[in-house]
Amino acid sequence: MANRQRSRRKKGQQRRAMAQEGQERLIDLLNHPSTTDDRLLATSARHLVKLSRKHRLHIPRKARHLVCRKCHVRYQFGKNARVRIKHGQRIITCLECSSIRRFGGGPKSHRSS
DSSP states (O other), X not given: OHHXXXXXXXXXXXXXXXXXXXXXXXXXXXXXXXXXXXXXXXXHHHHHXXXXXXXXXXXXXXXXXXXXXXXXXXXXXXXXXEEEEETTEEEEEETTTOOEEEESOOSTTTSOO
């Protein structure tokens, strides 16, 4: 029985490693939008979210800021996303689904010390 459990664990680790590699490839596509067309960017953003959910992986912080949580579209600032800075907080509004995301802690007076 121990061999069977060990092989299952190993398969799970291999699957997770392959999923992380796929995640990195999709993030590279999202980081270089000038080399790819818009349809590929949209599908790669959806695939990144789908892959992360299926394999229970966190979306890395560098990619979390690039994809809308609600409609899973890549933010293209100026085209489908509006960025505002208010009281030290970055506010991104998706113009596709009008969802709002806030990044940063805000002014120093509101941050916990």
